[in-house]
Amino acid sequence: MTKLLIAIAALALAACATAPDPQSPKVKITPLGSHDGEFCPLDRAIVFEDPDGTRILYDAGRTVRGPNDPRLGKIDAILLSHVHGDHLGDLIQPSANAGTCPKPDFSVNVTPNSNMVNISLGKQAPMIVGGEMGSFLSAKVSSLGGDPGKLVRLVRYGAQTMVGKVMVAGVPAVHSNGLPAAFLPPEQAKLYAGGLTAYVGEPGGFVLRFSNGLTVYLSGDTGITAEQDLLVRGYYKANLVVMNIGGFPFTTGPDEAAYVVNSLVRPAAVIASHANEPATVGGKLSPTSRTAAFQKAAKMPVHVPLSGKTMEFDGSGRCTAGC
Numbered sequence: 537m538t539k540l541l542i543a544i545a546a547l548a549l550a551a552c553a554t555a556p557d558p559q560s561p562k563v564k565i566t567p568l569g570s571h572d573g574e575f576c577p578l579d580r581a582i583v584f585e586d587p588d589g590t591r592i593l594y595d596a597g598r599t600v601r602g603p604n605d606p607r608l609g610k611i612d613a614i615l616l617s618h619v620h621g622d623h624l625g626d627l628i629q630p631s632a633n634a635g636t637c638p639k640p641d642f643s644v645n646v647t648p649n650s651n652m653v654n655i656s657l658g659k660q661a662p663m664i665v666g667g668e669m670g671s672f673l674s675a676k677v678s679s680l681g682g683d684p685g686k687l688v689r690l691v692r693y694g695a696q697t698m699v700g701k702v703m704v705a706g707v708p709a710v711h712s713n714g715l716p717a718a719f720l721p722p723e724q725a726k727l728y729a730g731g732l733t734a735y736v737g738e739p740g741g742f743v744l745r746f747s748n749g750l751t752v753y754l755s756g757d758t759g760i761t762a763e764q765d766l767l768v769r770g771y772y773k774a775n776l777v778v779m780n781i782g783g784f785p786f787t788t789g790p791d792e793a794a795y796v797v798n799s800l801v802r803p804a805a806v807i808a809s810h811a812n813e814p815a816t817v818g819g820k821l822s823p824t825s826r827t828a829a830f831q832k833a834a835k836m837p838v839h840v841p842l843s844g845k846t847m848e849f850d851g852s853g854r855c856t857a858g859c
């Protein structure tokens with residue numbers, strides 16, 4: 537009888553160890569794409585909310601409709617991986633859901649300021665950047681009447697900073713980071729005719745560690761890199777990955793991205809990102825999409841970032857709601 541009771545107690549303990557605890561604090565993750573409920577070609581922006589209420593925006597790009605986009609709410613910091621137009625934000629939509637998911641309407645030009653800088657000024661929230669992007673953005677913020685000491689925070693590889701209870705670290709991305717001339721004032725833009733771009737240092741990715749333990753790797757735009765193994769898994773032990781799967785000619789595609797998550801970072805779950813395709817129709821993943829190919833190739837759950845749909849993650853990287 538005692539043995540039986542011990543066995544039952546052991547089973548109950550084992551169940552407790554694996555079942556999600558409904559009371560544990562969750563991180564809320566909300567993609568802000570071009571079309572509600574879909575995953576569209578230029579979708580990059582995501583808002584992360586710590587259980588302490590800290591809200592962090594990652595790569596506003598073209599799909600956040602400026603600082604007054606009602607989906608933003610309170611924003612405490614803005615992460616910028618690199619300065620290409622689809623991340624820094626050269627164009628935005630005139631209204632919610634403008635155009636179609638396969639062909640969003642990005643007819644509002646926000647250069648030379650950029651969408652990120654406009655949001656930083658509007659929300660009075662710091663942009664967190666690596667490389668040489670800090671000095672460029674500081675000059676731009678100053679020229680628009682903002683305080684660069686408050687609105688620009690440099691975090692190069694190996695460094696980390698805190699936003700509320702969230703640790704933000706800069707990690708390498710293997711990509712390019714030429715500043716398009718459209719973001720420069722006209723007298724400087726003239727210097728970059730003929731396809732040349734201005735140097736603003738290396739592109740980057742980030743690791744975020746939330747107060748519930750969730751540790752998220754944001755790949756930025758990148759190829760396969762040894763740091764995904766040595767640093768992102770080895771040191772930071774990321775348990776959730778937001779992975780660029782866009783493929784040819786810019787970054788890792790579904791096969792390369794699956795190698796990154798299966799063999800290098802090995803998280804509990806993944807959120808696909810930067811697919812450069814209309815991945816969903818009516819909120820359902822197209823079976824012939826590269827997002828579906830990535831989902832099939834990855835060994836862990838791959839969640840599709842539907843715009844406006846909030847997913848919740850516990851500290852172990854497990855999605856507990858909204859996936």
Ligand SMILES: [Zn+2]
Nearest residue numbers: 620622623757
């Ligand atoms: Zn990109």
